[in-house]
Each structure stands twice: as C-alpha cells, then as structure tokens.
Amino acid sequence: MKSPNKVFTLLLILMGTVLVAGCMYGHLTGIIGSVAGCIYLLLMFILLLVSFLGEGLAPKVMQFLGRKS
C-alpha cells in the first residue's frame, strides 16, 4: 500500500500536468479542453477522497491505487 503523502503528491502532479496541457492545447479544438477539464475535476474528486476522508475511505482508495499503479 502506498503512503497517503505519496498518493497526494502523485495526484497533484497529475492534476498540474492535465491543467497545463489543457491550457496549452485547449485553444486548438474545444474537445481537448473539455476532456482536460473533466479529467481535472475527476482527479480533484479523487484527491478529496484520498485526503479528506483520511481514516475512513481513504485507505481503501489508496489500496486500490497502490495495486493498480
């Protein structure tokens, strides 16, 4: 199982990458920005689950992320 701090940092990096990439290429076609926006919101929701529900749901989410990544 990964530590919450590692998952937190990983999610922050992912969100930052999606955001910067979306802003760099979002002006090309509308679909790029829309997809990036959806992924960004999804990642923010996962970050909230991982971080805020610390003692409850987060271990299960982290376990899931740990197994998959």
Add this chain to the structure above:
Amino acid sequence: MQTLRISSNQIAMLTGCFLSAGMIVSTSKEMVYQAGQDAWTGYFFPMVYGALIIVISIWLYKGREGITLFELNKKLLGGIGGSLLNLVLFWYLLSMLITDLRKLAEFVKTTLLLNTPVSVTMFMILLLTVYLTRGGIEVIARVGHLYFFLLAATIVSLPILLINEFSLANVRPVMANGLEALAKSSFMAVGSYGEVIAMISVMFAFSYQKNPKGLHPMLRGVVFGTFLLTVLSVTLIGTVGTSISARAMYPNLMLVQSIHITDFLDRLDIILVSFWVPSYIIKICLNYYVLTECISSIPSEKQNPKAYTIVLVPLVFMMGHLSFESVVELVHFETHVWSFVTVFLQVVLFSVLIVARLMRDRQRKKEVELT
C-alpha cells in the same frame, strides 16, 4: 496549567473554512475578469502553494511541536532576530485582519443591513470577535467545526439548487484562454492561500497528528477548501456568465440570488448568506487570536495573549476604518497587492527559517560528535 487541544478533524475543517469563507466574498470577481470562463481552474496553483508552505512548516516544526511559530522564530533566530521577525509578522497579520474585517462589514452592508454605517457593523463584528477569541482556540475550533458543515453543505448543494439556471455554454470552450490567463488568475488567489500561515502559526502548538505517517490535517483542509471554491466557481460561471461575474462587486451573492426553486422560496439567499457570514467571522476570530499570540511573543519573555485581546480593539477598529476609502479600493488591494505582499514576505520568512534550522542542526550534530 490548562492544556489546550484541537482534534485533527477540527484543524482540517478550520483550514477549509479559513480558505473557502475568506474567498467566497470577492476574489472570484477578479479571477473571472482575468481568466474568463477558465477561472475555476485558477485555484490549483494557489492550492499547491498553500500545500508547499504547510509541508515546509511541518519540516521546520519536526522535533519542536507544542510551540507557536512566533516562539519557533525566537528559538531558531535568537531573541532579537525572532522578535524582529515577529514584528514583521504582526504587521502582516494585522493587515490580513483589517482587510477581512472591513470586507465583511462592507458585505453585510450590501446584503443585510443597508442603512447601517460600515463603522458600526465593523465594531459589532469586532466585539463578537473579541468575545469568541477570549474563549480560546478550542471555542473557535468548535464553532468553526459547526459552521463549516453548513458552509460546505450550502456550496455543494448550489449546483443542484441552480440546475434550472445553469448553462454549459457559459463554461465552454474549456481551457481555451491559454496559460497566461491561468497564471494571472492563479496569482490573484495566492494571497488568500498564503493566509494559511495564520493557521500554521498556532496549530502546531495545540494539536498532535494522530497518524504521523498520514496526511497532515491542514493539507486535507486546503484540498477541501479548494474543492468547495472550484464547485462554487464552476456554478458561478455556468449560471451567471463571465461578463456579469467579472463586473459585479459580489458575484457569489448574485449567484445565490439566482436560486428560484419555487415562488415562496424566492429569498433563499438570505438563509445561505446567514451561513456564510458566521463562517467568515470564524476566520476573523482565528486571525485575531493569532494576532494576540504574535504580539505577546514580541517582548523578550512571552506574555499572556489574553491580556492583549481588548487592548488591540481600538487599533484594529481605527485601522480597519481608515485604511480603505471604499470597497473598490479594498478589492483592488486584496487581489492586486496582497498576493505580492504575501509571496514576498513568506519567501523571505521561510528562507530565513530554513537556513536557521539547517545551521542549528549542523551545530547540534557537531556538538554530538564532540561529546
């Protein structure tokens, strides 16, 4: 001596309340003006900044828990250096407090008490703040815990309450304004996220982390605050649109006024605002508490912070009254000047503290080797 303790959840709630209640009033207006429909993405980099200063503080406090930041300054920099740094922090915290106090008074004047002079509203809020602050940090944490749930519930329910007014066309095209617009709007919010330093200043003295390997509750609070602000921002842009949001003084107030569920629930905004205002008062109380802690740590020996609670009232009131001519000047200060002041002060503060900590650690290592 009585030991004060705050639970991890209360710290997380208080941090979330500190961020979301603080920015709910006015910052979003300038962010929308800069980034248009992409303003809702502008909270990410400030969140990273807030998380970064929390992580640095955790490292600075390692092995020194149970003291405030002002005492830590004195331990790391010595009596005179620490007092000087505390003096600078006092000025910063005072500016933060008067900005918040005046902003809330102006907001109350616009929404609830239209004919009451701002100075009277400000004085009444200040009296309430003093009353709560004299109760101690535990009282502030408990009241914050209570109101944060209401604040979070109102913000999360907004997209559902406004589903009939929401138009996806207002949000699209997503992320089409480029990185420059994102950077500008993000910088507007950095000042408000940097205010987390007020939490950092006292929270390590009154709390312990249940699971040291887990995520720090203040980080959880920053994430939750950002989530709420993002939800609020998306709803605002989708419902009110960018052109009105960027021009209105209180766009979030306009947002809650747009709720039209049924005819008899037409003034739901008064109920929602009556949850937002106490949450904001909790932020002001915490600022005030930190200010008393700071001023009591400036002399060579730490004094009782409670002794300064009433003494500071005339200073805060007069400065709050005289510092800004109008609400336009206040919003301009908050969005254009405050971020720069915050970043500059915090970069200097944390650089000095990191260097001092590294030097202390090296000195201690040498002493151990010698013995």
